[in-house]
Structures are given as structure tokens and as C-alpha cells.
Amino acid sequence: MIIELGHYALVLALATALIQSVLPLLGVRRGDRALVELAGSAAIVSFLLVAFSFAVLTFAYVTSDFSVRNVWENSHSLKPLVYKISGVWGNHEGSMLLWLLILVFFSALVAGFGRNLPETLKANVLAVQAWIAAAFTLFILLTSNPFARLVPAPGEGRDLNPVLQDIGLAIHPPLLYLGYVGFSVCFSFAIAALIEGRIDAAWARWVRPWALTAWTFLTAGIAMGSYWAYYELGWGGWWFWDPVENASFMPWLAGTALLHSALVMEKREALKIWTVLLAILTFSLSLLGTFLVRSGVLTSVHAFATDPTRGVFILVILIVFIGGALSLFAFRASHLKSGGLFAPISREGALVLNNLILTTATATVLTGTLYPLVLEALTGDKISVGAPFFNMTFGLLMLPLLFAVPFGPLLAWKRGDLLAAAQRLFAAVGAGLLFAAAVYYARNGGPVLAVLGIGLGVYLIVGSITDVALRSGLGKAAGRVALRRFLGLPRSAYGTALAHIGLGVTLIGIVAVTAYETETVLEMKPGMLVDAGGYSIRFDGMRQGRGPNYTEDTGHFTVSRGGVKVTEIWSSKRLYSARRMPTTEAGIRTFGLSQLYVSLGDEITGGGIVVRIWWKPLILCIWGGALVMMAGGIVSLSDRRLRVGAPSRARTARLAAGAAE
Amino acid sequence: MTRKQKRLAIIGGGVGFLTAAVLLVMFAFSQAVAYFYVPGDLAKADLAPGTRIRLGGLVEAGSVKRGDGKTVTFSVTDTLATVPVTYSGILPDLFREGQGVVAEGSFAAGRSVFVADTVLAKHDETYMPKDVADRLKAQGVTLGGKENIQ
Numbered sequence: 001m002i003i004e005l006g007h008y009a010l011v012l013a014l015a016t017a018l019i020q021s022v023l024p025l026l027g028v029r030r031g032d033r034a035l036v037e038l039a040g041s042a043a044i045v046s047f048l049l050v051a052f053s054f055a056v057l058t059f060a061y062v063t064s065d066f067s068v069r070n071v072w073e074n075s076h077s078l079k080p081l082v083y084k085i086s087g088v089w090g091n092h093e094g095s096m097l098l099w100l101l102i103l104v105f106f107s108a109l110v111a112g113f114g115r116n117l118p119e120t121l122k123a124n125v126l127a128v129q130a131w132i133a134a135a136f137t138l139f140i141l142l143t144s145n146p147f148a149r150l151v152p153a154p155g156e157g158r159d160l161n162p163v164l165q166d167i168g169l170a171i172h173p174p175l176l177y178l179g180y181v182g183f184s185v186c187f188s189f190a191i192a193a194l195i196e197g198r199i200d201a202a203w204a205r206w207v208r209p210w211a212l213t214a215w216t217f218l219t220a221g222i223a224m225g226s227y228w229a230y231y232e233l234g235w236g237g238w239w240f241w242d243p244v245e246n247a248s249f250m251p252w253l254a255g256t257a258l259l260h261s262a263l264v265m266e267k268r269e270a271l272k273i274w275t276v277l278l279a280i281l282t283f284s285l286s287l288l289g290t291f292l293v294r295s296g297v298l299t300s301v302h303a304f305a306t307d308p309t310r311g312v313f314i315l316v317i318l319i320v321f322i323g324g325a326l327s328l329f330a331f332r333a334s335h336l337k338s339g340g341l342f343a344p345i346s347r348e349g350a351l352v353l354n355n356l357i358l359t360t361a362t363a364t365v366l367t368g369t370l371y372p373l374v375l376e377a378l379t380g381d382k383i384s385v386g387a388p389f390f391n392m393t394f395g396l397l398m399l400p401l402l403f404a405v406p407f408g409p410l411l412a413w414k415r416g417d418l419l420a421a422a423q424r425l426f427a428a429v430g431a432g433l434l435f436a437a438a439v440y441y442a443r444n445g446g447p448v449l450a451v452l453g454i455g456l457g458v459y460l461i462v463g464s465i466t467d468v469a470l471r472s473g474l475g476k477a478a479g480r481v482a483l484r485r486f487l488g489l490p491r492s493a494y495g496t497a498l499a500h501i502g503l504g505v506t507l508i509g510i511v512a513v514t515a516y517e518t519e520t521v522l523e524m525k526p527g528m529l530v531d532a533g534g535y536s537i538r539f540d541g542m543r544q545g546r547g548p549n550y551t552e553d554t555g556h557f558t559v560s561r562g563g564v565k566v567t568e569i570w571s572s573k574r575l576y577s578a579r580r581m582p583t584t585e586a587g588i589r590t591f592g593l594s595q596l597y598v599s600l601g602d603e604i605t606g607g608g609i610v611v612r613i614w615w616k617p618l619i620l621c622i623w624g625g626a627l628v629m630m631a632g633g634i635v636s637l638s639d640r641r642l643r644v645g646a647p648s649r650a651r652t653a654r655l656a657a658g659a660a661e
Numbered sequence: 662m663t664r665k666q667k668r669l670a671i672i673g674g675g676v677g678f679l680t681a682a683v684l685l686v687m688f689a690f691s692q693a694v695a696y697f698y699v700p701g702d703l704a705k706a707d708l709a710p711g712t713r714i715r716l717g718g719l720v721e722a723g724s725v726k727r728g729d730g731k732t733v734t735f736s737v738t739d740t741l742a743t744v745p746v747t748y749s750g751i752l753p754d755l756f757r758e759g760q761g762v763v764a765e766g767s768f769a770a771g772r773s774v775f776v777a778d779t780v781l782a783k784h785d786e787t788y789m790p791k792d793v794a795d796r797l798k799a800q801g802v803t804l805g806g807k808e809n810i811q
Binding site for chain 1: 664667668670671674675678679682685686688689690692693694695696697715727731749750751752754755765
């Protein structure tokens with residue numbers, strides 16, 4: 001019964017979304033206040049309905065109600081509670097419901113927090129959000145109903161795919177969705193602005209917090225996913241340029257560009273049309289990602305063609321929304337007044353360079369992701385585009401941006417002085433070169449590119465600090481004055497510095513791991529020793545164990561340095577009983593920012609086992625940098641300017657003006 | 662600078678960068694992608710030694726042999742032709758005889774043994790890499806067991 005209520009709530013949510021998608025627009029046209037205000041309440045009701053529906057599905061999972069097909073396919077009564085809950089979004093239907101939940105959650109946030117928005121704009125934004133919500137609710141109800149029943153109900157479920165039974169994957173999808181569905185708000189703001197045909201600096205100020213929120217979550221989601229892949233798959237890699245990863249990385253790149261261009265628009269009223277276009281493109285890439293991941297088109301164009309309902313449905317959503325939005329843009333953009341001019345060497349110029357590079361890099365990732373699909377559909381040739389392609393294109397294109405990042409904040413708006421900025425960066429360049437030399441010396445040479453890469457990371461970090469230091473007058477003013485000035489800086493200045501520092505930290509991690517990691521694959525018998533990263537690792541033997549829904553063989557290793565025992569590592573292979581599926585649980589030990597990573601292979605007759613041991617120097621910098629970037633996002637989000645909002649004329653006056661148009 | 666010059670500088674820089682990006686992408690496509698083959702296709706394909714490809718098919722039953730611990734040899738077959746493969750490293754959890762596999766690597770000069778540096782067998786036990794399934798079907802090999810789309 002409760003299951004049917006959940007299903008019914010979803011149907012009601014569709015009805016609410018349809019109302020929300022039409023009536024507020026009508027209200028704005030006719031100047032009908034009641035209809036305009038309807039948008040907010042409809043958004044909140046919609047959220048409550050979807051939340052109820054989601055809660056019902058969660059309840060079915062927690063109580064192991066195998067009469068629900070979705071629960072039967074993806075759960076097991078012996079599974080730990082946390083994985084019963086995460087199982088809700090560990091499958092297609094449930095994850096689409098989560099997608100929808102987060103979409104309506106953001107609509108409700110706009111309804112709740114958007115008090116300082118002009119009512120017409122808010123109504124239009126919520127209406128656009130409702131279009132998206134209606135489309136995806138319809139998709140779930142027609143093609144991916146998570147509430148379908150099974151008669152008779154089976155006694156036991158088929159269990160969740162074991163690699164998904166992990167805490168990292170329990171929280172990865174919600175974070176990721178909060179990120180890329182969050183960009184829907186920016187999209188809706190862009191469409192609303194195009195519908196109204198008016199756009200100004202205040203618009204950018206309203207959009208920026210949403211873009212920042214989404215960007216911060218997306219950063220967290222991507223970093224989490226990368227770390228999950230690293231420790232759970234047992235391959236020791238942290239990024240595979242897999243299309244599924246690219247699907248979340250492209251909105252991140254475009255979203256990063258959006259954050260920067262919205263800044264120009266807010267401060268200088270320039271780049272308006274471009275910012276609107278970016279807002280549309282960013283969410284379009286989110287939709288494209290959803291299509292790639294959810295339609296099955298990635299495993300094969302053929303798989304997609306043989307079971308096309310879902311894929312075609314999302315494809316239609318994709319075409320309608322992206323096509324519609326871009327047509328509206330083409331039609332309306334010329335009506336938008338473009339803003340102030342600026343010299344190529346200026347803060348604006350630097351941000352344009354940022355946007356140029358980021359969008360080009362996004363385009364190369366997009367090309368690399370879609371090209372195999374297009375080629376297979378057209379010619380039948382199958383190719384794999386992997387790391388070599390992306391390193392060659394994306395990596396090279398991003399390089400100039402990394403050099404340019406510290407310059408941006410040091411250039412003045414309108415007309416900047418490149419030479420002065422360069423002089424201020426002497427310290428950063430010096431620190432970078434010094435550090436590179438130190439690394440070169442410490443490693444007795446080594447690849448020059450890697451050394452320079454690490455130097456570049458240090459330059460990024462010091463260069464980002466330079467801006468904050470100069471602005472607080474460090475070294476010139478007295479210590480106390482400098483401190484007071486430092487504390488008085490707007491939070492967005494810290495945010496910028498932190499985000500850029502994070503980039504440098506991540507870069508150092510990537511370069512260090514790529515250049516200096518060591519990998520040893522060998523057959524080990526109990527008592528054997530092997531060296532990695534200056535540690536000596538002894539294999540002590542295998543031991544059998546059992547968990548709630550699996551059995552495991554665990555290898556025991558003792559790590560010592562200079563003859564003194566430092567720590568122990570357990571690395572295991574598990575066999576999950578319900579699916580008879582083996583997984584590798586790598587043994588990982590952290591030393592400072594570096595890690596030892598031990599994963600087991602096959603046992604060999606005679607008591608030996610194949611063991612793969614990696615030394616991953618500074619690998620934690622990769623995700624640590626992402627954490628610093630997130631901190632930057634959060635600090636920037638707490639800036640007073642974004643909370644207060646731009647001054648606006650009386651709302652009623654706007655409403656009347658909107659109706660008169 | 663005049664208005665016009667400013668605009669020109671920005672547009673010129675942008676176009677220049679984009680052109681460089683396009684050239685780079687085209688170059689990378691010609692260099693850094695791996696084509697997919699099943700053993701039966703190899704006779705027709707004219708591969709230069711050292712060309713990176715992905716070789717897909719089934720692991721031939723009884724063909725898996727371990728050398729000195731970490732080196733493994735096995736044969737990939739599509740029932741029309743069979744290619745011997747050597748690989749140094751740990752095979753994925755789901756690597757089994759009679760199951761689907763994709764090996765990435767190249768033929769050394771002389772072209773008899775495929776040297777793989779990556780071996781993939783995906784997360785699901787019923788998973789047959791779709792590339793393999795498609796090609797095998799196209800060559801008339803019927804596959805037992807259910808297929809899993811995810």
C-alpha cells in the first residue's frame with residue numbers, strides 16, 4: 001500500500017510541476033499576482049511530494065520489501081543498513097529519482113531563499129525549473145518506474161553490485177547530483193532572463209551563489225568518485241578518462257568558466273551574452289552526462305539501439321531543452337545590450353582568457369567522449385579514446401591557463417599592467433623555481449618535465465597567496481595593520497585564493513604520482529620481502545574470514561623501515577555470496593601525503609600469491625587540493641555581497657512593468 | 662588602442678587558440694586512439710608493428726598459463742581465429758576462461774604474440790564486453806547465458 005502511495009505522490013508531483021511550469025508564466029504576462037506567487041508554493045509542494053516518494057522507496061529498501069522489483073534486483077536482506085539505503089540510488093530507477101529529488105530541492109531553495117529576487121524573475125525561473133522537473137518525472141513514470149511490483153514476491157533479493165557496496169559510493173552520487181543538477185538553477189535563470197529580454201549586473205549577482213554552490217558540490221562529487229575508484233577498484237588509478245567520468249567533468253569545466261564570467265558581468269556588466277550562453281551550456285552538459293550514463297549508449301551504440309526506450313526519451317529531453325534554449329538564445333541574444341569594453345590586458349581580459357581556455361578544453365573532452373560513439377554509429381569502426389588522447393589535448397591546452405591563473409587577480413579592471421603584475425609575481429616564480437631545483441636535487445635528477453610541473457604547482461600556490469598578501473599590505477604596513485587589513489578583506493578574496501591554491505595542490509599531486517610512483521608486481525610466498533617507497537614489506541600469509549554477505553581471503557603484510565616495524569597492511573579478495581562476484585579490497589596505508597597500496601592477484605600453486613605494490617608519492621594532494629578548492633567555494637559563498645543581493649526598485653513596480661510589456 | 666583594435670586583439674587571440682586546439686585534437690586522433698579488433702579481423706587488417714589496438718574475444722578454455730609468477734599467457738578467440746596474448750601484471754577479478762575479455766596493447770614485430778599492457782573484464786560476472794558481443798554476433802557466434810546491458 002505504502003509503495004503505491006509513493007508512486008501516486010510522484011504522479012501528483014508531475015501534476016504540480018505542470019501547473020508550476022505554465023501558470024506563473026501566465027501570471028507574469030497578465031500581471032496576475034496570485035498566479036505569480038503560485039510558483040513558490042508549487043515548488044515547495046513539488047519538493048515535498050518527490051521527497052515523500054523517495055522516502056517510500058528508501059523505506060522499501062530498509063525493510064527489504066522484495067515485492068518491489070527494484071528492491072529485489074538491487075538489495076539483499078543481509079546487506080548492512082547503510083548499503084540498503086545507498087542501494088536506493090545504486091541503480092538506474094532510484095538514481096533518476098534522486099536526480100529529480102535534487103532538482104525539485106533546488107527549486108524549493110530558490111522559492112525559499114529567493115526573497116530578494118524580483119517576483120517576475122523568480123516566477124519565470126521556477127517555471128523553467130518545473131519544465132525540467134516535469135520532463136524527468138514523466139521519464140521516471142513512463143520508462144523507469146522504481147515502484148513496479150513483482151508477483152509473487154521473491155524470498156530473497158539479488159543484492160547490490162558489490163563494488164557499489166562502499167561508503168564512498170554511498171555518498172558520491174548525491175554529491176555529484178547536487179553539483180550537476182544544481183547548475184539547472186543557472187540554466188533556469190538564463191532562460192528566464194531571455195524570456196524577459198532583460199539582463200543586468202544584478203542578474204549575475206543572483207546567479208553566482210547558485211553557480212558556486214553547484215560548483216562546490218560538483219568538485220566534492222568528482223573528487224569523491226575519483227577516490228572511490230582509486231581504492232575500491234584495486235587498479236591504483238585515480239582518473240581513467242572514462243566517458244562516465246568525463247560526463248561529470250565537462251559540467252565542472254564549463255561551470256568553472258561560468259563562475260569566472262559571471263564575475264566579469266557582475267563587476268563590469270560585460271560578457272553578458274556570453275555568460276547567459278555559458279549558463280545554458282553548463283546545464284546542457286549536465287543533461288548530456290545524464291544521457292550518456294543513463295541511456296546505455298556508452299557500452300555500445302548497438303545496446304542503445306536494441307533497447308531504445310530510455311535512451312530515446314532522454315535524447316528527446318536533451319534535444320528539446322538544449323535545442324529550445326539555444327534557439328531562444330539565438331532569437332533573443334541580440335536584444336540584450338552588451339556591456340562595457342576593456343583592454344585585452346586587464347582583469348576582464350584575464351577572465352576572458354580563462355573562459356577561452358576552459359571552454360576549449362571542455363570542447364576537447366566532449367570531442368574525445370563523443371567521437372567514438374559517432375564513429376561507430378557512422379562507420380561501425382570501434383575505437384577507444386583514452387588517457388593518451390586526453391593528456392595530449394586537454395593537458396596541453398590547460399597548461400597556459402595554469403601559468404596565467406596568478407596574474408588574473410593582480411590585474412586591474414578595465415586596463416591592467418602586465419609588467420607590474422609580473423613584478424609582483426617574482427616571489428612566486430622564485431619559489432617555484434627554487435622548489436623545482438630542490439626536487440631535482442633530492443631525486444638525483446629525474447624527469448625535467450615533472451620537476452617543472454611541481455614547480456608550476458608551487459608557483460600557483462605562492463602566486464595565489466601573493467594577491468591576498470599584497471592586498472593586506474604585508475611587508476609594507478605594520479604587522480598589526482596588515483593583519484587588520486587581511487581580516488577586513490572580502491571573503492570572496494579568500495575564496496579566490498583558496499580555490500587557486502587548491503588547483504596548485506592538486507597539480508603537485510598529479511605530477512608527483514605520475515612521475516614518481518613505483519609499481520612492483522611479483523609472486524610472493526610467506527616470509528618474502530619487497531621494497532617500495534623506502535619501506536620494506538613482508539608478506540606474512542593468507543587468512544580466511546567472512547563478512548555479513550561475503551567471504552574473504554586476506555593477505556597480511558608487515559611494513560618496516562630500517563628494520564623497525566612501522567605498520568601492518570591487510571589486503572583482501574572478497575567473494576560476495578548472492579552474486580558469486582569477486583572484488584578486490586586493496587590494502588592502503590598513508591604516510592604523510594603519500595600512500596602504500598597493496599592489491600592481491602591470483603593464488604599460485606605452492607602457497608604463493610601475485611601481489612601488486614604501489615608507492616604513491618603525494619597522492620593525497622590530488623584530493624586534498626579538491627578539498628581546498630571546495631573550501632574556497634564555501635568561503636566565497638559566505639561573502640556578504642552574495643547574501644545581501646543587489647538593490648532593487650519596489651517589486652510591485654517591476655511586476656507592473658512586466659505586465660505592461 | 663582603439664575600440665576596433667581591442668576587439669581585434671581579443672578575437673584574433675581567441676581564433677588563434679581555437680585553431681591550435683583543433684589541430685591538436687586532429688593530431689591526437691591520428692596518434693592516440695586504439696581501434697578495436699577481434700581475432701578474425703586481424704588477417705584482413707594491415708597493422709604496422711607496434712600499433713596500439715584493443716583485442717577482444719573470449720579467453721580460450723585451457724589456454725591460461727602462468728609463467729614466472731606475474732607473467733600470464735592466454736589465448737583470445739572468436740572461434741574463427743585465435744591470438745596468443747602475454748600480459749605481465751594482475752588479471753582483473755572477473756577474468757576467467759570462457760569469458761569475454763578486452764586486451765589493450767600491440768603486436769611486436771613479427772606479429773604472432775599480442776603483448777597486452779591492460780586487460781579488462783568488467784564489473785559484472787554476466788558482463789560480456791559489448792564490443793565483443795557485437796563482433797562475435799556479427800561473425801555468427803552465438804553466446805550462451807544472459808546478457809547484461811549495464
